[in-house]
Amino acid sequence: MGMTRLPLALLLALPLLARPSAAGEAVDVHRPAARGGLVSIENAAGSIHVVGWERAEVAVTGAVGRGGAVNVTGGPNRTRIEVEADGNPQSVHSDLEVRVPATSRVEIEGFSASITVADVSGAVRAESVNGSIAVNGSMTDVRAETVNGSVEVSAPAAHVSAESVNGSVTVRGASGDLEATSVNGRVSVTGGTFTRARLESVNGSVRFEGKLGDGGWLEAETVGGSVDLVLPATVGADFTLSTFSGEIQNELGPAARRVSRYTTEKELHFTTGNGKARINVHTLSGGIRVRKQ
Amino acid sequence: MTCAEAMDRLDDYVDGELSEAEFQEVELHLGMCAACRDEERRLRAVLAHAAALPREATPARDLWPEIADAITHRPRLVWLPRRPALVPLGIAAALLIAAVSAAVLVRRQPGPALSTASAPVTVQPAALTGDPPHLLEAEREYDRATSELLAALNARRDSLSPATVAMVEENLRTIDQALAQIRAALRQDPTSPELNHLLTSTHQKKLEVLQQVIRLGARL
Numbered sequence: 001m002g003m004t005r006l007p008l009a010l011l012l013a014l015p016l017l018a019r020p021s022a023a024g025e026a027v028d029v030h031r032p033a034a035r036g037g038l039v040s041i042e043n044a045a046g047s048i049h050v051v052g053w054e055r056a057e058v059a060v061t062g063a064v065g066r067g068g069a070v071n072v073t074g075g076p077n078r079t080r081i082e083v084e085a086d087g088n089p090q091s092v093h094s095d096l097e098v099r100v101p102a103t104s105r106v107e108i109e110g111f112s113a114s115i116t117v118a119d120v121s122g123a124v125r126a127e128s129v130n131g132s133i134a135v136n137g138s139m140t141d142v143r144a145e146t147v148n149g150s151v152e153v154s155a156p157a158a159h160v161s162a163e164s165v166n167g168s169v170t171v172r173g174a175s176g177d178l179e180a181t182s183v184n185g186r187v188s189v190t191g192g193t194f195t196r197a198r199l200e201s202v203n204g205s206v207r208f209e210g211k212l213g214d215g216g217w218l219e220a221e222t223v224g225g226s227v228d229l230v231l232p233a234t235v236g237a238d239f240t241l242s243t244f245s246g247e248i249q250n251e252l253g254p255a256a257r258r259v260s261r262y263t264t265e266k267e268l269h270f271t272t273g274n275g276k277a278r279i280n281v282h283t284l285s286g287g288i289r290v291r292k293q
Numbered sequence: 294m295t296c297a298e299a300m301d302r303l304d305d306y307v308d309g310e311l312s313e314a315e316f317q318e319v320e321l322h323l324g325m326c327a328a329c330r331d332e333e334r335r336l337r338a339v340l341a342h343a344a345a346l347p348r349e350a351t352p353a354r355d356l357w358p359e360i361a362d363a364i365t366h367r368p369r370l371v372w373l374p375r376r377p378a379l380v381p382l383g384i385a386a387a388l389l390i391a392a393v394s395a396a397v398l399v400r401r402q403p404g405p406a407l408s409t410a411s412a413p414v415t416v417q418p419a420a421l422t423g424d425p426p427h428l429l430e431a432e433r434e435y436d437r438a439t440s441e442l443l444a445a446l447n448a449r450r451d452s453l454s455p456a457t458v459a460m461v462e463e464n465l466r467t468i469d470q471a472l473a474q475i476r477a478a479l480r481q482d483p484t485s486p487e488l489n490h491l492l493t494s495t496h497q498k499k500l501e502v503l504q505q506v507i508r509l510g511a512r513l
Contacts, residue, residue, distance in 0.1 A: 090454065111509075112454065123325055129509045130457055143325060147506055148460050159327040165464050165502050177327040183464045183502060196331070202471050202498060223471035223495060242487040244478045265482055282487045284475055 026063055027070045027096070033058040034076040035101045036122065042082045043096055044089035044111040052102030052119035052137065059099040068092035114149070132167065142174075150185070156192070168204070175210075186225075194218065201225050205286065209293065212237060212277035219280045226286040229279070233292045236273025240280045242266065246287040253290075294322040299329050307336055428479065428492070435496040442503035449510050461506050468499045 033039065035056055041048055046065065058079045064070050067086045074080045079100075085092040090112055100106060103121050110128035117124050117134070123141035126133045132149035135142050139155045145163040151170070153162050158176035162169045168185040171178065175192035181200040186207070189199060193211040199220045200206070206220045209230035220227045231237075231252065241248055241256065245264045248256035253270035281288050299322045305311045306319045323330050450458055475492045482488060 125325060127509055129506070130454070141325060143327075145505065145509075147509060148457060161327055161330075163505070165505065166460050177331075179327060181498075183498065184467055196327075200494070200498065202495065203467050221491065221494060223474065223491065244482075244485075244488060265478075265485060265487075267487070282491055284471070284478060284488075284491055 027060055029060040029072050031058045031072055031079060032056060032076050033079050033101055035103045037077040038105045039079045039100045040107040041098055042109045043094050043113050045092060045113055046094040047114045048108055048110055049097045050106055050117045051099050053099050056101055060096060062096040064094045065092040068094055214276040217278040222283045222286045224285050227281050227283055228289045230291045230293050234273060236275055237277035237279045238271045238275045241268040241288050243283045243288050245285045246283055249289045251290060251292050294318050296326060296329055303333060303336060438500055442500060446503055446507050449507060453510050471495055
């Protein structure tokens, strides 16, 4: 590409390009960064540890695997950190610690990499394939997904989407909108007041402990796992619970009944308080427990 | 992009009429905003409902003998299910969403041809003989969508480690086993809205898993 065709933004960013680190070397790169700016990080294999701090600066430290190099590009409002590899990126194992202004928005992509984010208050988006994800801080918006590994979110976020295929999903302290799903793992949510919560696991159990606002809804669904809801005794909700071959235990309302004399299916429909929230729970062979907080 | 801006473009986004840059902007916003994602899902569901509605409803055969027989032998059938209209519509919507999603994904994954060096990810056939006709039809559609996604995944399998492929296959088997259990339950109670819903959502989960693996794997 000729220089005349380079976009202006890239030309402006050229002076900020970090010299690629030598293979297998320690990395220590510092760049000015705006508070509230976007920091995006890509590291195919190894680990990515992001920590918020009070400085208006991004700092990348750690070790880059043999055959790899860290490039830091962009400007103060948008910093991009990428581990580049000569060959297969998955064969370059790099462990990075990235300090970012605490109010930054952070986007992280790993492949065979574990990801942790701490002390950040901006929106966080983290994705990996083989690796766990742990997000801990005061962020208001979190999206974390992996295929093989656990996902843990501990944040007072108003929007959380946490997904794993083969691992547990744990959300603590969130409220508002929530989606937490797994195929082969436990889904556990403890938090504040939710407006919408969708919890799913195919083979794992689902546990929810929290409140629902007026007009809020909670949907929990499993095939083989149990569902355990822990709700305030004063919850005002319309409940629909069903299990095909499990049991239903209910501390908030009437007992379940079988819906057919031909099958073991049980269902329970009841309303508590003002009935303004809606709670639907369906499972095939798992039990359902509704308990008072 | 704000939520209001995303909503303004949502119709064109779903219809595939945005420029690539606008499409990427909206997709980025949807990736970060659960509320707008829900709105997108609702819009797709409405469109799917509308598209799935028949121009006229003429039964392919005389259904009354089976219905009369069912009323005679299955007392529960005389009760109206809580969501009588939503169950088939929900399945139709899910099928269309699945088919559209699969088509979109496959279109965006012009990867190499199916590798012959390693065995492709496989999937159990869904439909079993003896299932109710509406389930057979639904499962055929899900099988078709699943097959397209598996083809896209197999085109990308070289970018995944053998351990990841094995794990994905194991989880697909877990879902297949769950589907088999749900089908067995449905044979006992074909009219259960909850079981129909569970079958649909479990199929949907399988598609979502495949989409997730393809999307995350495609980054390398």
